[in-house]
Amino acid sequence: MQMVSGRTSKRGSMTTTQTDAADKAAELLSKIAENRSRAAFSELFRLFAPKLQSYATRQFGNEQTAMDLVQETMTNVWHKAHLFKPDRGSPSTWIFTIARNIRFDLLRKNKKRKDDISADELWPILSEQNDSLDDGYALDHDVLMQEISFYYAKLPDAQRVVIEKIYIEGKSQQEVSDALGVPLGTIKSRTRLALKKLKELIVDDD
């Protein structure tokens, strides 16, 4: 059992490479959701299947069960890509939580009875229902408006432009997407990362 060390909110800001990888994966997911693109899914599969296989092999110590986890996780990604919310978290974290749920069920498979609870009921991340959870990443609006001008200059260029257009020019994410010629999913993930980064800057400064 690993323990979390230190304060959770100080946790790593992403490097540029990670941000690029996240943007890429978000773009592929939105192509899968909108066009059912098999080419996009195959590309995403090549990115994630080896990582999932490695995770699952470590968890189960059994190659066959590990392959089951890879297949079931990626099957969910194929059918549920439209449920990925770029403003809630990164694509890989979303895929990881799906894999976590599959693992929960696979670990119980042998003793499981027909009516036993499944991971999807415990973590309804793939529910089609529009559940009304307010966004844990949203910053308090007043604080944001007061502080943002001091801090947004410190953001990476790609994120700063998005934040300027949304919070200073008052554009919608769709409008920013059209203006920059960048996919909407990328705009959403940049917004989320920028808000997170801003929050870290503000917290660190206190």
Add this chain to the structure above:
Amino acid sequence: MMIKSHPGESLLYQYASGDLSAAMTLVVGTHVDMCKTCRQTVCEIEQKLCEENLDALVGVASTTMSKSQCDQMLEAIFASSACNKQAHQPNEILSLEGRRFTLPRTLAHNSHRIGEWSKLVGKLWRAPLTLDNGNQTNLIYMAPGAKVPEHTHKGQEATLVIDGVFNDEQSEYRDGDFILLDPSRTHTPETQDEDCLTLATLDAPLHFTSGISRLLNPFSQLFFR
């Protein structure tokens, strides 16, 4: 309203890793639904777990998938049908004793697992939640002025206040408060002027410790199973 009693970070970590029992996952998950702070912490833990387990790819698989294995799996995935297993519609309204409660998300998704309500000693009602074999998870409703006889726990007990307020010798607990009690603590939960709906799970039967209520011990399984 501020929630003041939260699961510890190691419990949230186990929750996010999928390492808790189904019953404990349900109770912690329902708290997370109600608590913005813990929701954010869980998001961060999930991100960290993902970085450790997925992003930082360390090859432990003795053989990585061959091209033909990949193609086979892709074909199987494209051929699969989107099975929508969601046979049960979430129902977030619970009616009891003329009261209507709104259930948080995770609990609402499991409303079909809530069994029949039965009246217990005092002004207590209980409905079991059927999760899996050997679980002891219940919704407990305490009417105003209800009192649970003093007891200890043979195992760990986790209690979450869904709606209302109750108190024990230590403190007062309101909507969203999560209380974890270990076997060494005795306590006497009671309500005053308000009623209280809680979700509770324990891994062993209650053990009543005072006066005439000790007579309940042989039957405590029947009450709080």
